[in-house]
Every structure is written in C-alpha cells, then in structure tokens.
Amino acid sequence: MSKNKEFTRREVIWMGALGVVQLGILGTAASGFWNSNTNQERPKIQFSQLQTPPKQELELDGKPVLNIAVASIISPMENLNLYEDLLNIIGERVNMRVKMVQRQNYTETNRLIEAGEVQLGFICSGALIGDTGANQIKQIIVTPQIAGSTTYSSYIIVPSTSKASSLIDLKGKSFAYMDPLSYSGRIAPQVMLKRKGYQPDNFFGKTIFTYGHEKSIRAVAEGIVDGAAVDSLIYDLTIAREASILGKVKVIDQSEAMGNPPVVVSHKTDPELIATLKNVLLTMHLDEQGRKAMALLHFERFVHPDQQIYEKIQALAQEIGLA
Numbered sequence: 001m002s003k004n005k006e007f008t009r010r011e012v013i014w015m016g017a018l019g020v021v022q023l024g025i026l027g028t029a030a031s032g033f034w035n036s037n038t039n040q041e042r043p044k045i046q047f048s049q050l051q052t053p054p055k056q057e058l059e060l061d062g063k064p065v066l067n068i069a070v071a072s073i074i075s076p077m078e079n080l081n082l083y084e085d086l087l088n089i090i091g092e093r094v095n096m097r098v099k100m101v102q103r104q105n106y107t108e109t110n111r112l113i114e115a116g117e118v119q120l121g122f123i124c125s126g127a128l129i130g131d132t133g134a135n136q137i138k139q140i141i142v143t144p145q146i147a148g149s150t151t152y153s154s155y156i157i158v159p160s161t162s163k164a165s166s167l168i169d170l171k172g173k174s175f176a177y178m179d180p181l182s183y184s185g186r187i188a189p190q191v192m193l194k195r196k197g198y199q200p201d202n203f204f205g206k207t208i209f210t211y212g213h214e215k216s217i218r219a220v221a222e223g224i225v226d227g228a229a230v231d232s233l234i235y236d237l238t239i240a241r242e243a244s245i246l247g248k249v250k251v252i253d254q255s256e257a258m259g260n261p262p263v264v265v266s267h268k269t270d271p272e273l274i275a276t277l278k279n280v281l282l283t284m285h286l287d288e289q290g291r292k293a294m295a296l297l298h299f300e301r302f303v304h305p306d307q308q309i310y311e312k313i314q315a316l317a318q319e320i321g322l323a
Helices: 009-028 076-094 106-114 183-195 213-221 232-241 243-247 271-282 288-295 307-319
Strands: 046-048 063-070 097-101 120-122 138-145 154-159 174-177 206-209 227-231 249-254 263-266 301-303
Touching (some): 063 076, 063 106, 076 097, 076 288, 106 138, 154 183, 154 213, 174 213, 183 213, 183 227, 213 227, 213 232, 263 271, 271 301
Antiparallel strands (some): 138 301
16 A cells, blocks of 8 residues: 555554454453344545544645545445545546545444535445435435346355254344344345244344444354344455355355445535536446456446335335334
8 A cells, every 4th residue: 555645554443443343342242232132646535534524615635525435334444445446536537535434333324424524425225214205315326236236135144064044043043233224234134034924123042233244244254143144245245355254154045135235425415516426437437447446346337226126125124113
C-alpha cells in the first residue's frame, strides 16, 4: 500500500481490532452477544470512523467530499482492501474526494444515510426494511451483477464434521446470525424456519450476532457455533480467497434468492450528483481500470435494479414480524 494514502494504518488497524475482539467474545460467550432467550492524481480514500461525519459541503484540497458508506459485511480491513480501488475511481470520475465510512452494524449505517452524512452506500438488501413511502431514506440506483446473476441467497453452514444436513437439524443448537437487518444473515433463515412450522425465537439453543459474514464463517470453522446463516456471495468470496476454510465448513441448506446487496443514495443527495454517480457505475465495466476494481469484489458490472425483487424483502420481514 502506498505511503501517500490519506487514511492512517492506525485507524484501519483499530477498527479491524474491533472485529478481533468481537470474535474473541464469541468464543467466550460473553454477555451481550449470546442471546439465552432464543434458543492527474487520482483522489484517494480517507478511511475514517467519522465520529463526527463532515457536512456534505465540506471541501478537501479544494474538492467537495463524497462520503461513501460500506456496510460491515466483512472486516473493516478487508472492506478497505476490496473497495479501495473502486471507490477511488468513483471519486476520480465525479471529481470529488472520497471518504469511506464504516459502522459496526446496518442500523448505524442507515442513520448516516438518513441524515445525509453519507451520499452513497453499498449496503445489505435487508437494510431496506421499512424504507418505503414516507419513511424512504434511500434510493437504489444500481445493482452489482456477479457471475451473470443479480441475485444471491442465504447459505446455512455448519462445521464440515457436523452430521446436520438441513437447517432443521440444528434445532436446539448454537447458531450465529449476522445483523438484525441482514437478509441472508437473519431474515432468510427465520423465514425458512417459520415456513416449516417452527418459531424462530425459540428454535435454537443459543444465538449470537457476529456483525460480519466473515466472522460468522470463522465462528463455524473454529467450532464456536454449530451453525450460521451467511451471504452466499461473501461465502464464495471467502472460500476463493482462503481455500483452507473450505475443508472446515460446508453448506447444508439455502434460502430463496433475493436481489444482490444494492448501491443506494441518500434521499438528501443532490439529484445532479445522483445522476452522475449512476452513470459512472453503469459504465464502470467499459474500461480496464473499472473492470479490475470490480473484479476484486467479483462484480462483473452494475445494472439497473429490479425494484420488485427488493420489495419482496418487506413482505418477508413482515412474515417474521420484523416490519
């Protein structure tokens, strides 16, 4: 990594350490995580916690700042490594300085978008819950296409030595959810249980929230939990990057497909900027620089979103009493 990056290694490592601490807590089943009641110089990213997010009009080096939220689907350091080139290209093509913003859960990310403190966001499909009508705080502008598809599923995974062959076999066992608003990491497995006649809240012996699909995968691989629900895209990406995990976990079940995690804009983002951002993303695949940046995330291109498939999330959330 070049020395002239505008973020500091200390900031990155500090946020990454939160993930290590969280995973350590999972191993000790500390209170607060276990739920016993539920069985031209290119612009460079400024990586920051944004404890006090800058106002939209703030300028850096004479250029306006574009704050981009990246959902905490994996560790902060991995998010940085995977998204850095893509976000820098976006900043270059809209002639703005980019700040990458991460929070520990989807609710906090939604609050930043609602306040207009980030203008663009790479979020989870489940984070769209309740975001309709008068309550709409964000607009989907594009969807990433991966392996020719714009949909993904929730994978139910267990240790490779487990005898479980379906989600139902995990009754009374310990289970890792990802985030309360995660489609693949919570909503989907609860819908699966509900449709099979079970009450999700008392199906498992113990449940945890890991706040990272990568953490859920590792929790299963290391035997911390008996099973987990994870994003199929992140699972495939993790296996591709770390083949050693493949022999430690296996997929035993999966949910119906849903729209890939979308790219959204805040309802407070300037309409002209929205149009520019959408055009930049929809044409990202047309040059080698853009294709290389997207390849790190296994994105082939960005396409116009199918709004109807995302509306299904509201119905699913209502099915299990989340909306």
